[in-house]
Amino acid sequence: MFRASIRRMAPYTPGEQPRAGENLIKLNTNENPYPPSPKVRRAVNAAARATLRLYPPPRADGFVAAASRLYGIDPEMIVAGNGSDELLAMIFRAALGRGDSVAYPVPTYSLYDTLAEVQEAKVRRIPFGPEFKLPYEKLARARAALTIICNPNSPSGSFAPVGKLSALARALAGRLLVIDEAYVDFAADNALRLLSRHRNVIILRTLSKSFSLAGMRLGLCFANPEIAADLMKVKDSYNLNRIALAAGEAALKDHGWMRRNVDRVIETRETATRRLAAMGFMVAPSQSNFILARLPGRDLGNLARELRKAGILVRHFATALLRDALRISIGTPAEMRALYRALESLLMAGRARHSRRAMR
Numbered sequence: 001m002f003r004a005s006i007r008r009m010a011p012y013t014p015g016e017q018p019r020a021g022e023n024l025i026k027l028n029t030n031e032n033p034y035p036p037s038p039k040v041r042r043a044v045n046a047a048a049r050a051t052l053r054l055y056p057p058p059r060a061d062g063f064v065a066a067a068s069r070l071y072g073i074d075p076e077m078i079v080a081g082n083g084s085d086e087l088l089a090m091i092f093r094a095a096l097g098r099g100d101s102v103a104y105p106v107p108t109y110s111l112y113d114t115l116a117e118v119q120e121a122k123v124r125r126i127p128f129g130p131e132f133k134l135p136y137e138k139l140a141r142a143r144a145a146l147t148i149i150c151n152p153n154s155p156s157g158s159f160a161p162v163g164k165l166s167a168l169a170r171a172l173a174g175r176l177l178v179i180d181e182a183y184v185d186f187a188a189d190n191a192l193r194l195l196s197r198h199r200n201v202i203i204l205r206t207l208s209k210s211f212s213l214a215g216m217r218l219g220l221c222f223a224n225p226e227i228a229a230d231l232m233k234v235k236d237s238y239n240l241n242r243i244a245l246a247a248g249e250a251a252l253k254d255h256g257w258m259r260r261n262v263d264r265v266i267e268t269r270e271t272a273t274r275r276l277a278a279m280g281f282m283v284a285p286s287q288s289n290f291i292l293a294r295l296p297g298r299d300l301g302n303l304a305r306e307l308r309k310a311g312i313l314v315r316h317f318a319t320a321l322l323r324d325a326l327r328i329s330i331g332t333p334a335e336m337r338a339l340y341r342a343l344e345s346l347l348m349a350g351r352a353r354h355s356r357r358a359m360r
């Protein structure tokens with residue numbers, strides 16, 4: 001009944017969300033461990049009391065105006081989305097027909113694979129270099145209709161220098177380069193300045209991570225006005241509800257609250273990197289709100305399941321490139337201490353089992 005390609009494809013697998021009443025330490029989907037600004041709650045309450053009878057503004061005017069002021073970008077260069085996932089879906093839909101090519105370095109955000117399959121697009125998955133170096137030349141040579149760089153990248157946390165992205169945008173002139181900056185508030189730089197230099201660059205942001213609003217589903221797309229106007233054509237008219245829009249506007253206006261939470265997460269991230277390295281993990285330096293911890297050559301699926309039994313959710317990807325790694329979102333210091341304790345005891349038990357086996 002649907003296209004054969006849809007019936008054949010595997011669905012995207014989101015990270016586990018605990019059921020109501022389940023008391024788990026949640027370090028698996030890169031949410032912010034701290035709450036959003038109190039101004040968000042007030043704005044949400046006010047929006048719920050005001051008119052819900054009418055459709056929301058289709059261009060998300062108040063939210064877009066707040067983004068325009070905060071980032072210094074004209075409103076006609078901004079498209080608001082129901083999370084950046086919706087913006088990604090719109091971009092894939094608008095850019096790719098059957099057989100068109102999309103390129104991205106791997107491993108990366110696996111939703112790109114799903115969206116490409118829906119479009120029946122041809123995917124050029126180009127492996128990152130050692131230490132997650134951006135395979136810049138191969139991406140440029142692929143000359144795909146759509147190239148995506150997740151920066152900082154998930155799940156590695158690595159950051160490609162903005163100068164490299166600028167060179168890539170130039171090499172791909174006339175073809176779209178999407179820079180998915182979902183985690184960029186946790187990094188030392190960002191690519192917004194490329195918008196005025198390259199007409200083919202699209203930048204995506206989300207309020208799910210740094211602004212602590214994953215539950216509200218708010219994303220932002222920055223692009224030159226012609227690209228933004230074309231994206232509007234594939235957008236559902238009323239893609240953001242009135243309550244989310246009020247929350248988004250209030251969150252952007254309290255940038256200081258977000259920065260303080262981000263600074264706390266960064267401090268905990270640095271401690272976590274040191275603690276996990278001391279336990280024997282290889283931890284790539286991260287510019288995001290998670291770390292990728294590796295035990296090369298091992299399959300860490302079992303360790304993730306044991307942590308789950310101990311009440312801690314982390315993310316394990318059962319793929320060739322990632323099975324020896326856990327992606328761990330940065331929680332509060334107390335949540336992370338619980339993680340260190342659980343990991344230390346599981347690793348110790350594993351070593352004891354190993355040496356008993358060796359002695360037999």
Ligand SMILES: Cc1ncc(COP(=O)(O)O)c(C=O)c1O
Nearest residue numbers: 083084085109154182206208219
């Ligand atoms: C790289 C990347 N892009 C986009 C998203 C989607 O974010 P949103 O919650 O805004 O849909 C995520 C969410 O985990 C992500 O990791």
